[in-house]
Amino acid sequence: MTSELINISILEDHPIIIDGYRVRLAENPRIRIVGTAHFGEDLEPMLVAHPSDILIMDLEVPNSPKNPNPYPISNSISRLKYKYPQMPILIISAHNQQVLVETLFELGVSGYIFKNDTFAFEHLAGIVVDIYEGRFYFSQGYYEKLSSLKAEGSSPMLSHRQLEALSLCVAFPDSSSHELAHRLGVSDSTFRNTLSAAYKHLDVRTRLAAITKLQQMGIGSSSFNPDSVLNLEERIGF
Secondary structure, rough: OOOEEEEEEOOOHHHHHHHHHHHHHHOOOOOEEEEEEEHHHHHHHHOOOOOOOOOEEOOOOOOOHHHHHHHHHHOOOOHHHHHOOOOOOOEOOOOHHHHHHHHHHHHOOOEEEOOOOHHHHOOHHHHHHHOOOOOOOOOHHHHHHHHHHHHHOOOOOOOOOHHHHHHHHOOOOOOOHHHHHHHOOHHHHHHHHHHHHHHHOOOOHHHHHHHHHHHHHHHOOOOOOHHHHHHHHHHHHO
């Protein structure tokens, strides 16, 4: 077991950060980076081309060179956990909002490292091995807190499906609710009901306000223009 190679794929849009991961992960000869992707649209093809034992992901990467809006990570994680149930996912992000970490924990990620967690970066190779062997790592003691919340039956502010729906709104601001429902694989009415429930949890009334709240949680680019999400049907009332 101890001699098995651990194949890693990375989704991160900053090459200099990937270079930093290479340096840290090279400290353990068992670890091998087999694939890297800078855009969300390249993630799943990369995993098909390079079967991986662990996926390291940033939360805020562009969809593609032509679509700079943030890739819908939560929707992607749901698909990946279904398609690759044995592949742990490690998030490394600058965003440390509690509700975001809680929701991603509920989605099934095995670790969440804040980019200012110097201890984690100094021990990144060891953390990757731990995650490969079935353990967890969350910055600043988050795992103990999240495990306690889960044991008590608590749930994050947003459900998996609500976060998926909202992240799709951020990723594809020019799409109608019908198009987004199709992407999520649900009916138009289910999509609308999901958004309405998310608005209630976020204490907002419109998609524009929800997008702004998501940005505060760390989901969405700082350069994203929320006005672009308001198509005719949203201006009328939804």
